[in-house]
Amino acid sequence: MKLDNASDLVRKCFSAWETKDREALEGLLAEDFTFTSPNDDDHISKDEYWKKCWPGSEKIRAIRIDKLFEKGDEAFVRYECELKDGARFRNTEYFRIEGKKIKEVEVYSDRVQQPPRLARRRRDRADAEVEPRVAGPHGCRSGQCDHVHHRQHNLQLNR
Secondary structure (H helix, E strand, O other), X not given: OOOOOHHHHHHHHHHHHHHOOHHHHHHHEEEEXXXXXXXXXXXXXHHHHHHHOHHHHHHEEEEEEEEEEXXXXXXXEEXXXXXXXXXXXXXXEEEEEEOOEEEEEEEEEOOOEOOHHHHHHHHHHHHHHOOXXXXXXXXXXXXXXXXHHHHHHHHHHOO
16 A cells, blocks of 8 residues: 555554554554553553554454544544454544654544443343432432432432
């Protein structure tokens, strides 16, 4: 794939993750590449990125790009990632390009969506363990009371 613009680099990056092609990805990253994500990654170096992030590529079944916006040497991409266990998640990432290399990536994460069978099992287990809490002097159960004077109390109990 010819790398003429930021969008091409982003697509090539995701292709390398999906196919587990570290050599291809290494060729796309700048020497002073940094990576930031909500997972306690604040502008980590390329070496730390390989140690901390790359092992996760083994869990990936597929990556589907939903949206890709480019302006000059910057791009935003929203994608859905499907893991081998069936879980899915969506992220948005910001890419900054310098000299036809990826200089910086910032990740904005969504929560992991469990495969339906696991989510159902966890929900059933959680329902069995939860006992309703009393919210006020009228014996209203949390989340069920609509008395004006209990609404704030119910909100606090449901946190």
